[in-house]
Amino acid sequence: MSSLADSSAGLHKPLLSQGIRSILLHVLIVVLLFLLYFALPVYHSGNLARILVLAVFAMGYNVLFGYTGLLSLGHALFFASGMYGFGLAIQFLDVLPGAAIFIGLLSAVAVSVVVGVLALRTTGVAFMIVTLMFAQAGYLTVLLFGEYTRGDEGFNIHRSDRVLFGFDLSQATNRYFCALILFAICLFLIAWLVHSRFGKTLVAIRENEERARMLGYDIQRHKLIAVIISGTLSGAAGVAYALLFGYAGASFAAVQYSILPLLYVLLGGAGTTIGPLIGTVFMFYLIDLSSDFASAYLSSEFASAYMLIAGIVLILLTMFAPQGFAGLLRSKYKWLP
Amino acid sequence: MSLISTRGLSKNYSGLQAVSNVDFNLPEGQVRALIGPNGAGKTTFVGMLSGRIKSSSGSVIFRDKDITQLPAHKRMTMGMAYTFQITSVFSKLSVHENVALAARRVIKGKPSVVNEKVASVLEKVYLADRYDQIAGDLSYGHQRLLEIGMGLAQSPKLFILDEPTQGLSATEVKGFIELVGVLSESTTILLIEHNMDVVMKAAHYITVLNFGEVLAEGTPDEIRANQSVQTAYLGSH
Secondary structure, X not given: OHHHHHHHHXXXXXXXXXXXXXXXXXXXXXXXXXXXXHHOOHHHHHHHHXXXXXXXXXXHHHHHHHHOOOOOOOHHHHHHHHHHHHHHHHHHOOOXXXXXXXXXHHHHHHHXXXXXXXXXXXXXXXXXXXXXXXXXXXXXXXXHOHHHHXXXXXXEOOHHXXXXXXXXXXXXXXXXXXXXXXXXXXXXXXXXXXXOHHHHHHHHHHHOHHHHHOXXXXXXXXXXXXXXXXXXXXXXXXXXXXXXHOEEOHHHHOOHHHHXXXXXXXXXXXXXXXXXXXXXXXXXXXXXXXXXXXXXXXXXXXXXXXXXXXXXXXXXXXXXXXXXXXXXXXXXXXXXX | OEEEEEEEEEEEEOOEEEEEEEEEEEEOOOEEEEEOOOOOOHHHHHHHHHXXXXXXXXXXXXXXXXXXXXXXXXXXHOOEEEEOOOOOOOOOOEHHHHHHHHHHHHOOOOHHHHHHXXXXXXXXXXXXXXXXXXXXXXXXXXXXXXXXXXXXXXXXOEEEEEOOXXXXXXXXXXXXXXXXXXXXXXXXXXXXOOOHHHHHHXXXXXXXXXXXXXXXXXXXXXXXXXXXXXXXXHOOO
């Protein structure tokens, strides 16, 4: 009897402090990002606003890939759904920015429900192919309706349409803090999600789907909800990108934007709350620096060699740190969420 | 009264009749062993009870409801628990989280209620001092116990165990027989088993399958004395 009491007391202690540590970590990250804006030169704080939006995209991707174990190659579709839902509404429906944001989010939800219901009829490699195909269909649709979407050329969103609650989001400070608010909301949402009953079940599905099913969990339902959450967060990033940077273009619907969140998450650490941010920062500056390097030291015909440099670094990283940066940290600090 | 029963349950694998026309009744509170030579259709049969395998014809009635068309996870929520023939745990998660995942599906209350349940289950399967170990690091025997613990955490009405003692040491098997004795006070147990020692000591009643059909049913003593069972196991001369 006494050993029973001991072990149940032992069970409470680490769980509680783990929860508090994880809250502290996330608050600290947000505070740090807040302060960084004042510390960084303008060029880098501008980059950081973009990174925060892309990190939200990566966090959405991570819900499906990192926590549920479903590898999608079609997340550009969700990003573009948000971006075009917002952009086209502003452009053609003559609505206020707030309503356009809502329309953008709604289209991301709708697209993720449809893709989820259909793509989840498959598993494994077939799931990758089907999501890739959906995203390609989405990309071609954007090009097909070039009259409205302006295709690859894209369209600008007018400055007057980028005012929210009286804040002009084309202005750098407002833009940064809008990106930070979105990022913080998503970070805390995901930290809460992965700590919840639902999030833990997603991890169980990732680890051993058949065992989870035979514990009585409805696998399909959990996966569908995961696709919807993941797609909606990615769509929110798409809305934010169009809103903050004033542009929507077909390149954001192309396959490159399906691969990028996968790389962000892999590099930063799949299945960790802070991994997507770390991976996005790293990848962003890797491309930035290697293109600087390529244009400085190589003749103009080799200027695109920056992708080669980035590629080599990525290969080295996957060879020596396959769990990503946050994965490495977690093998040392087990409480990392 | 039967907790679970089948009527004319059959499974046809594109021509191969794995289970044919089985009528089966398992009363509440019993420990039933399902035995038979390799390929007799035991795993297919319990697969159709648990919903992992879709039946070709016939019906399954559990707690007075026809569950023949229900998917596996719905059957589990009705009060079944199932352990796999090949050990299946969440090998990268802790022992505690493994059992908590099982308990959380049943207990909708606070984490502290789940933790209490987990602690009491781990105590029963002798794993209380290993709650924070990673499940994959446990020995094979402990992993089997963990899987039984995951079943227990669901407080099942019917607990189906597919070859639970496979690969266990002699002492672990002895421990398992005792555990079944304790479990049988609170749940009905159906176990597929090859170890005759376990079958004779743990089971109240035995069903023998051969070529997908029920060959014999009876108490351990009756089955031991049954001529056709001996022929099926040892071959005729």
